[in-house]
Amino acid sequence: PVIGAALVLLVLALIGAGFYTDLLWFREVGFTEVFTTVLRTRAMLFALFGTLMALIVGFNVAVAHRLRPPFNPPSLEQRSLERYRVLVEPYRRRAAIAVCAAIGVISGLGASSAWRVWLQWRNATSFGIEDPQFDKDVAFYSFTYPFVRFLIGFGFAALILSLVASAATHYLYGGIRLQTQGEKVVATAKAHLSVLLGLVVLLKAVAYYVDQYGLMFSLRGVVQGASYTDVSAKLPALRILVVIALICAGLFIANSRSRRWALPSIGFALMLLSAVVIGGVYPAAIQQLRVKPDELARETRYIERNREATLQAYGLDKVEYTPYDGTATLTPAQLRADKGTLPNVRLLDPNKLQPVFEQRQQRRAYYGFSKSLDVDRYDVNGETDTFILAARELDVEGIPGGQSWVNSRLIYTHGFGLVAAPANTVSDTGEPTFSSSFEESGSIAVDQPRIYYGELSPSYSVVKTKQAEIDRPSDEAEATQFQYDGKGGVGIGGIGRRLAYALRFRERNLLLSGALTSESRILYVRNPRERVAKVAPYLELDSDPYPVAVGGRVLWVVDGYTTTAGFPYAQRVGFGDVTTDSRGVRQSQAQINYIRNSVKATVDAYDGTVTLYAWDEQDPVLRTWRKVFPDSLRPRSEMSAELLAHVRYPEDLFKVQRGLLSGYHVDTASQLFSGNDNWSVPGDPTIDKPAAAPADWEPPSQPPYYQYLQMPGDTAPQFQLTSPLAAAARPNLAAFFTASSDPDTYGRLRVLELPPSTNVPGPEQRAGTFESFPAAATELSLLSQRGSEAVFGNLLTLPVGGSLVYVQPVYVQAEGTSKIPALQRVFVGFGGRIGYGPTLAAALDQVFGAGAGAGVSPGATPEPAAGGPDDTALRRAIADAAKAIADAEAALKAGDFTAYGEAQKRLKDAVERARRESERSASPSGSPSPAARPSPSAS
16 A cells, blocks of 8 residues: 555656646746646546536436336346345445546546647637538538537447446346346336437437538548539438438337337337448449449539639649740850859758768767758848758767766757858868858857757756856867856756656756756757647647747747648648658648648747747638637737748648649649649659669659749749659659749749640659769769769759759768768759769750850869879870760761771770779879869869
8 A cells, every 4th residue: 555655646746747847848938828728628628528427427327226126036147146236235336436437537538638629619710711512611610510529429428338337237236137037128227228229329310410511521532522422312311311310219218108129129220221221322322323434524513622622721722823835945145144043053952961061060079960951041242142051959979978967968058050051152172161151250140159949959958057068169179168148948946846857857866966056947848849839739840940040049940830621622631641752751640631831930049939920810720729829929020021031931831732733733623533634743863762672662752942043034033942743644844833932922832834745854854864874874983983972962953044954963972981972063954965064064064055154153173182193084084985975876876887986996995094093093092082082073
């Protein structure tokens, strides 16, 4: 008993510490309203439905006991039960109360988890859109229908539990005699059970009635929503079943007086038979015999409903479609005149360059960068430039001297600085040219660069202690020190709070350490995404928070989505399925058929301040939640102009939309039905097939890319999120989809639609031609023999002058543990022509003629490192090989076999010279690997 009591007290203490520290945290961030509202609602639902369940079951058990027969006939069965009755009777009341209480607790816990359903029902806001079948507002399906289903489920649970408990009580006290001669169920027990069965069937009648609204989400037809069969067969069947169930319920309830099972049993059997025949067989027959032979004609009306609803639900009804030739002839003059797209080509791939940031900007082993870098734009010296950015965060794995509690919780507490590199320029070595604009004295003022809240932050740190914190990644031997002076964290000066947090984090040092003072504060829930999720539990969050420099501080921006699965006729998708791509980030598996980017949240990297802005203030789902939490969101108008300049169209929303757009860009139901015009999201051509992959393996989807480019018809470039779309039946390019992030045109969705007859290669096709391009294949093969490997960067699709140009950077990195990708080559593809050079300008010149690349930054040609051997001979050999291949192809097309033979001899000679020079360079006295010194460009 003592051990048991101690365990109970410990569990209660842990639960209490969790509640108490959560309350303190919500007070610290200023969202106490969220904590108290959710807690109050869950407690109310727990008490209401738990008590109701306990009372319903307890009442029926009490009725069953009261209706027990005064005498039981002598039989072996009753003599055996008599012994149990004698044992139970002294404890009957207490046992019944305990059992009912346990049932109530379990039911209450289940009901409390439905707090979102309850709050949305209580605060429902109209969508102003009615479904085409029942003329009910979408709010009914999104807010009311789920709550009604919850009530029906609770009712069935209560009645079935009551039926089971009552039957057990009747059996124990002789009301049901399974093995006794004569009457098996006494009259009083029969009456009681008849009423309960009647109520179950009556509730089933209600369920049949409600099920007709569930047809709005039917999967029977070609698309989601009530189909021809659902409307013509299933709907009438449900209405008939309602009537049959009502009659059957009446027979059961009437049986409480007649006490004969024949009539209600016949009625119940009829209801089951009707459910099978009318509710199942008849609709299936209609589907097979009437719909399938002429499916398009039957389903056109309902497919059109689905098309219109899906476009509305996903915000695709405002997409602007522009016919785009995609094959127009480009001249060098046109390319030189392009001032918006080509000069801003993002040659640096944020998904490939994290090792460079880590090696060149880590400064100390205890700093690190997120695996996925971010892309944003900033005005520097009057020009808008695109940058690759990352916060230099604390990485506890690299703490020197071991991860003792003092080291990992008191001394090493934060990261430092925002690291940025222009996205379209590189150094002489092919590496990013890190910008000094984001330093404390830079042109983009960052007055407080310390990162206490970030994606890599430890679970908790304690600041304002007697122990100084390590600060600033200086080049000095001794790191500087710092003492936190922000408002973040919860004060733990008192013994009560220290005890609570010691229990929460299972850490006795929080209670015993002498380094803590009355001013000490504990920082926890530090990941920006987790922080926003805690204060806004009604949102789905974008998988990629990104840092921005605003107002002299580093802020994390997190996009929030309001979703529902209750938009009638709209196509449902798995949120996690449609947002998964080659980056490997996976969202929740929630099923949705409506989404809005309704909230922009910021988290201050220094003090953890969370601010929620109502970005889409007209969204009915957000307006519903604003009624629940009226003080938690700020209006969009309160966002500063500086912050507005850095909002981005969120990637996960874009992925959802492009996935639906692939099928729903069509204009008619017949096109949607046939699928002949469908598009597809191309696979990421930079992902190699794994060795153990199955034969039918397909690469994951290509992620969308942020680019600063000028779309056709625009007068200036804008920050866009872009994605090419391929034809579903063939790998050719079909469309180019963009979403604007510019504050003036934010959310503008545009599609450049290519004619179906156009044979512009898609990304996967183009990547294949790049990799097999003779000059490139020869050079990359030689590089791989020298202890290096080529890494292909993001394949960018660019609309220029009525055409589409592909650009792909190629990095070279050393094999081994220290892999630092350096930009060495750039591919350019247009039509059947390919350019491959050390710079974008050189590659453009190869494709479009001399001077075509004059409008873009030529970049610096990498030179040999000081002290290393000159690779001029190797460069000349590679260039000779490339020219020999080109001459051979031209001779073969012309049928000049003599010239072809001469070109083949020159190719063999050039390859042999390149091999010798490669071996000489790879010798111990040779040059460093391309990771340290990139291979010089071909002439």
